[in-house]
Amino acid sequence: MMTRKNVLTAVIGAALTFGATASAYAATTLKLSHNHPRDHAVHQAMDAMAKEVRALTDGEVRIRIYPDAQLGTQRESMELMQNGALEMVKTNAAELEAFAPAYAAFNLPYLFRDKSHYYNVKEGEVGEEILASSRDSGFVGVTYYDAGARSFYTSKPINTPEDLKGMKIRVQPSPSAIAMVNALGGSPTPLAYGELYTALQQGVVDAAENNIPSFSLSRHGEVSKYFSLDEHTMVPDVLVISTKAYDGLSEEHREALKTASMNSMELMKKLWAESEAKERTNAEKLGVKFVKPNKSAFVEAVQPMYDALETSNPELNAIVERIQAVQ
Numbered sequence: 001m002m003t004r005k006n007v008l009t010a011v012i013g014a015a016l017t018f019g020a021t022a023s024a025y026a027a028t029t030l031k032l033s034h035n036h037p038r039d040h041a042v043h044q045a046m047d048a049m050a051k052e053v054r055a056l057t058d059g060e061v062r063i064r065i066y067p068d069a070q071l072g073t074q075r076e077s078m079e080l081m082q083n084g085a086l087e088m089v090k091t092n093a094a095e096l097e098a099f100a101p102a103y104a105a106f107n108l109p110y111l112f113r114d115k116s117h118y119y120n121v122k123e124g125e126v127g128e129e130i131l132a133s134s135r136d137s138g139f140v141g142v143t144y145y146d147a148g149a150r151s152f153y154t155s156k157p158i159n160t161p162e163d164l165k166g167m168k169i170r171v172q173p174s175p176s177a178i179a180m181v182n183a184l185g186g187s188p189t190p191l192a193y194g195e196l197y198t199a200l201q202q203g204v205v206d207a208a209e210n211n212i213p214s215f216s217l218s219r220h221g222e223v224s225k226y227f228s229l230d231e232h233t234m235v236p237d238v239l240v241i242s243t244k245a246y247d248g249l250s251e252e253h254r255e256a257l258k259t260a261s262m263n264s265m266e267l268m269k270k271l272w273a274e275s276e277a278k279e280r281t282n283a284e285k286l287g288v289k290f291v292k293p294n295k296s297a298f299v300e301a302v303q304p305m306y307d308a309l310e311t312s313n314p315e316l317n318a319i320v321e322r323i324q325a326v327q
Helices: 004-026 041-056 074-081 099-109 116-121 125-132 175-181 193-201 210-218 243-248 251-285 295-312 312-323
Strands: 027-035 061-066 088-092 140-143 150-154 168-171 187-190 207-210 226-233 239-240 289-291
Touching: 027 074, 041 061, 041 251, 074 088, 074 140, 074 239, 088 140, 099 125, 099 175, 099 312, 116 125, 125 312, 140 207, 140 243, 140 251, 168 175, 168 193, 168 226, 175 187, 175 226, 175 295, 187 312, 193 207, 207 295, 210 251, 251 289, 295 312
Parallel strands: 027 061, 027 088, 168 187, 168 207, 226 289
Antiparallel strands: 088 239, 140 239, 150 207, 150 226
């Protein structure tokens, strides 16, 4: 026969076991998709964020990351999120322009005066408003990640816009990116990033544009030996979450997610600088030559895009003016 002490011990043990099991089942798991390899700086930043979210919520919120486009391209992942099959996606402002027009501002060439201006915009009032602007599309932005400056690369040096004339240039599916390449005299060709290596190799496209780490880590230096540092845009990566998943979190858990994501954004600045230096060296070892073109010629060539904004898109023009006014 069990003594009273043994009965109490058994009851308490059962209660603790049930509580632990219930707690495990109560944990919220957010699936996060992105298209970069595990050694990319942005994956490392998001991994740090996921660990901090778990710590801040005592394991009640967990983020499971799927890298390498395991769950589809950025566009496919966005559609999965909108359909409820995914909770979070790391995408970028170029892709988001199709879902929330305010992101188009980030895709305009030579919008930012320098890196400090870029950071101050993202981390200030305008940046937060843009993150919130996509709620009606079924998701909201959580934070931005540094993705450096984008430049053209191909099999020949690009020193002036004239060098791009007649070239088929891979761009992201962004109206602003398409308009920019048209303004520079090239032929914009939207194409999924995962198809780009083969497209460059087979001559489906003649050139592409991206930042140095993405260029190097995707081995594009094997098929494009000239990287021209025209630095036409600074398009941030953006971490987004479905409104259903976001609204399903408690206020405390939303704060934890925001805190961890902002900390990961700061970490990303350091990781990005390190990655950019490392990957430039790696590209140079492959025989890639980095060219410094005449930037002023590029700036002048795209000015009509700004001149047209006031009448063609007053709302975007207002955002651009606010961005330009940020100190």
